[in-house]
Amino acid sequence: MADVAAETDDKELLDACKTLWDDMVHKRMYITGSIGSSGWLERFTTDYDLPNDCNYSESCASIALAMFGKRMAEITKDATYYDDVERALYNTVLAGIAMDGKSFFYVNPLEVWPDVCKDHTSRLHVKSERQKWFGVACCPPNIARTLASLGQYISFVEDKILYINMFVSSVIEAEISGQTINVKMDSEVPWNGKVKLVLTSADEMSGNVAIRIPYYAINPTISINGSNIAIAQKDGYTYIPLTGKTMDIVFSFDMSARFIHSNPRVRADAGKIAIMKGPIVYCLEQVDNGDNLASIFVSNKTPLAEEFDQNLLSGTIKITFKGIKLKEDNWNPKSLYDEKESIFEDINLTAVPYCYWGNRNKNEEMTVWIKETFN
Numbered sequence: 001m002a003d004v005a006a007e008t009d010d011k012e013l014l015d016a017c018k019t020l021w022d023d024m025v026h027k028r029m030y031i032t033g034s035i036g037s038s039g040w041l042e043r044f045t046t047d048y049d050l051p052n053d054c055n056y057s058e059s060c061a062s063i064a065l066a067m068f069g070k071r072m073a074e075i076t077k078d079a080t081y082y083d084d085v086e087r088a089l090y091n092t093v094l095a096g097i098a099m100d101g102k103s104f105f106y107v108n109p110l111e112v113w114p115d116v117c118k119d120h121t122s123r124l125h126v127k128s129e130r131q132k133w134f135g136v137a138c139c140p141p142n143i144a145r146t147l148a149s150l151g152q153y154i155s156f157v158e159d160k161i162l163y164i165n166m167f168v169s170s171v172i173e174a175e176i177s178g179q180t181i182n183v184k185m186d187s188e189v190p191w192n193g194k195v196k197l198v199l200t201s202a203d204e205m206s207g208n209v210a211i212r213i214p215y216y217a218i219n220p221t222i223s224i225n226g227s228n229i230a231i232a233q234k235d236g237y238t239y240i241p242l243t244g245k246t247m248d249i250v251f252s253f254d255m256s257a258r259f260i261h262s263n264p265r266v267r268a269d270a271g272k273i274a275i276m277k278g279p280i281v282y283c284l285e286q287v288d289n290g291d292n293l294a295s296i297f298v299s300n301k302t303p304l305a306e307e308f309d310q311n312l313l314s315g316t317i318k319i320t321f322k323g324i325k326l327k328e329d330n331w332n333p334k335s336l337y338d339e340k341e342s343i344f345e346d347i348n349l350t351a352v353p354y355c356y357w358g359n360r361n362k363n364e365e366m367t368v369w370i371k372e373t374f375n
C-alpha cells in the first residue's frame, strides 16, 4: 500500500497509510514492537487492549511492521518511523530466534507462566520455549531473510542525501552526485550511545548526510572532525553538509536504562513499569529471580545498575535493582483467600534483554511488566 502510494504519487493513499500507522503504534502496539493482541484469529482487537500473556504478536507481524515503517520513513523522510522499526527489530524479531539459530517463536508473549499454556485453553498458542519448526513455518525463514537483509534498514540514498537510520556497525558504499562515498560505521548501540562514521571519497564530497536522532538519545552531541556542531532536527534527522575528501563524524548520547510506564488506558499495564535501555526492552526471568514473578513489586525510584557480564547470554548488559516480593511462607497453604495483610521481603532483581529470554532454562516464567510500588 505504501509502495503503491509512492509509485503513483497518491496522496490520499499515503494519508491512509499514515492513519493506519499512527493508530497502530499509538494505540495497538506492545512495548516490544509486536502487534496482534488476540490469539484468536491472530488479530487486532480494540484500542489499548494489550494483554501480555495471551497475545499473538507473531514474529512475522513485527517484520511487516518494520517493512511498513521503513517505507514510510523513506517516502516521508521522517526518521521517527524508525523509532518503532527499531523497537520491532531489536525486541520481537530477535526474540523470535534462539541464540543458536535453531529454534523459533511464532507467538511472542510479554509474560509467561508455562504451567497455564495448555491445550484447549485460551493460551494454547503461547509456547514457553522456542520450537524447532511449525506446521505453517512462515516465521523461521522470514526472520532469516530479515536478518540477512538488515542493510536496507541501516541506510538509504536519495536526492544527494545519505540517510543513516540505524546504528549498526557496517560498511556502506553510497553513490551521491555520481561520486562513490565510502562510509565505515562503528557503533556501540544498543549498549552505549556512541557512533563513529568515517566518510571518504576520491574527490571533494558534496550533498548531505542525514543522521537520525532517536527518541531515546538523551543529551545528543555530534562532532565533525573533532568540533561539535549544533543539532538542528527536521522530522528526526539532523542534516550535515558533506565537504572535503574525508570526514569523521561522532554521534554521542546518553542511553542509560530507565523505567517506562504505559498509557493509563492500557488496562493490562496499569500500575506496572517496564525497563528499557535505548531501544532494548528488558525482562525478568525465573532463572534469575525465582518463580511467581507476578508477586514482585518495584519502585520507579530504585536505582538501576548496569553491568556488562561476559558470561551471561554470550556477553550482555544485565540490569540489577532492588524490589520487594510477597512472602509466601506465612500463608496457610490450605487457605486460598484470607483477610491477612500482605507481608513483603526484600529481593535483589536481575533483568536481561527480552530478545534473549528463554535461552537458558526451558519452560520458566518471564515478565516484561513489573508491578509498581509507591512506598
Ligand SMILES: [Zn+2]
Binding pocket: 058, 059, 060, 061, 106, 137, 138, 139, 140, 142
Ligand atoms: Zn510467521
